[in-house]
Every structure is written in structure tokens, then in C-alpha cells.
Amino acid sequence: MFIQKFTFNPFQENTYILYTDTKEGVIIDAGCQTLEERNLLFQFVEEKELKITHLLNTHCHLDHVFGNFFCKKKYNVPLYAHQNEVPVLNFCPQSAQMYGFRPYDHLDKIDIFIDEKQEILVGNEVLKILFVPGHAPGHLAFWHEKDNFVINGDVLFKGSVGRTDFPLCSHADLMNSIKNVLFLLPDDCKVYSGHGSETTIGYEKKYNPYLV
Ligand SMILES: [Zn+2]
Numbered sequence: 201m202f203i204q205k206f207t208f209n210p211f212q213e214n215t216y217i218l219y220t221d222t223k224e225g226v227i228i229d230a231g232c233q234t235l236e237e238r239n240l241l242f243q244f245v246e247e248k249e250l251k252i253t254h255l256l257n258t259h260c261h262l263d264h265v266f267g268n269f270f271c272k273k274k275y276n277v278p279l280y281a282h283q284n285e286v287p288v289l290n291f292c293p294q295s296a297q298m299y300g301f302r303p304y305d306h307l308d309k310i311d312i313f314i315d316e317k318q319e320i321l322v323g324n325e326v327l328k329i330l331f332v333p334g335h336a337p338g339h340l341a342f343w344h345e346k347d348n349f350v351i352n353g354d355v356l357f358k359g360s361v362g363r364t365d366f367p368l369c370s371h372a373d374l375m376n377s378i379k380n381v382l383f384l385l386p387d388d389c390k391v392y393s394g395h396g397s398e399t400t401i402g403y404e405k406k407y408n409p410y411l412v
Contacts, residue, residue, distance in 0.1 A: 201325050201347050203392065204244060209233040211263035214394055216351055217244065218344070224323035225250035227275075228342060228351050229258055229394060230267030233304070238270050245275075254320060257281040258353025259336035260289035260310075261366070262296055264394065268307035278311030280320070282331070284338025286310060288368060314340070332381050334374025335362030341382065349390040350401075356382055356391055358399035361410045378411060 204217040208231040215232060219225035232238045245252060252275035257264060260281060268279055293306050316331040330341040332355045341352040354362040356378055364371040387402030404411060
């Protein structure tokens with residue numbers, strides 16, 4: 201599985217495209233806000249001749265959904281996320297206003313609810329779904345066991361953890377998700393986060409000041 205990372209919008213959010221050698225791909229957390237950012241993503245998909253099969257959200261905070269409407273229309277794919285993210289998604293237009301953004305093309309509906317009992321098939325590759333609430337009530341992570349990496353959104357960062365001072369957050373749930381879900385992954389499992397650079401499970405177990 202190949203991983204392409206983009207960093208988009210004023211929140212420096214990481215959007216990922218995972219794709220296979222058979223040219224199927226999924227977009228995770230489409231944060232592309234401006235025309236230029238959307239063109240970057242579009243050009244990459246064109247260049248690699250990918251068939252986008254899923255639009256996935258780890259969670260539905262504003263900075264992770266700016267590009268959902270664009271991607272859904274462009275690639276005619278449903279939006280997949282956890283059911284608990286419905287109120288989070290519904291809050292986005294208000295959140296945009298609070299941050300002083302102009303109204304944006306908000307995609308207001310999760311098309312297909314997914315949870316940890318399911319898997320996502322990308323071509324012949326399997327993404328396992330982990331339920332890791334806390335930073336958001338329906339936060340998911342997408343784990344590719346074979347290649348030993350996880351796309352974990354805003355749960356665990358290099359040297360930090362997700363904020364829990366937003367509505368519907370729970371610090372206790374976040375800690376539980378990290379310690380009892382993410383930390384069960386192999387120590388050399390590579391972690392791709394919603395902001396900042398990559399890390400590994402083992403590194404964070406050892407050095408993350410919020411967790412040691
Ligand atoms: Zn977030």
C-alpha cells in the first residue's frame with residue numbers, strides 16, 4: 201500500500217491518499233479547502249491514474265472535512281465515518297463561522313456508518329478499523345496490518361495527544377483509546393497523524409510526555 205500525505209488548510213491538517221499497485225485509492229480526512237489545495241489532490245489522483253473508491257473520515261472536525269463535498273462530487277464516492285460523528289459534522293458550519301471562515305461547501309451527511317467490526321477493502325488490500333474515541337466521540341483509526349502502519353487522525357501525535365477541550369470530547373476516553381487500543385499495535389507500527397510528522401507506537405510509549 202502506498203501513502204501520499206498532503207498538508208492542507210490553516211490548521212495544517214494532514215490529508216492522506218492510500219493506494220494500491222492496482223490503482224485503487226481511498227481519501228482519508230479530505231481537508232483541502234482552497235482551489236489550489238483541491239487541484240493538488242486532483243492532480244495527484246490524475247497523475248497516478250487512481251480510481252478513488254472511498255472517502256473516509258477518522259472524525260468530522262472542521263479541518264478534516266473541508267474537502268468532503270469536493271471529493272464526493274469529483275469521485276462519486278460515499279462518505280464513510282462512525283455514527284457518533286453525526287453531531288460533530290453537524291457542528292462544522294457553526295465552527296467555521298466561529299473561526300471566521302466564509303461559508304464553505306459543507307457536505308452535511310455521512311453516507312455509510314462504519315465501526316470497528318468492519319473492514320475497508322481497497323482493491324485487494326485490507327484496512328482494519330479501530331474505534332478510538334476521546335478527541336471525538338466516533339473517532340476511528342485505519343490500520344494496515346500487513347504494511348504495519350495506522351492512520352490515526354487526532355488521537356496520538358509525535359510527542360503529544362489529541363485535544364479534549366472541544367464539545368463532545370472525553371480525556372478519559374482518549375487515554376483509554378491510546379493505552380488499550382493503539383498501544384496494542386506493534387511497537388514498530390508507523391503512526392500517521394492528523395497534524396505534524398510521523399512517529400511509531402514504540403517511540404510514543406517510551407517518550408510521549410502525556411503517556412509515560
Ligand atoms: Zn480533530
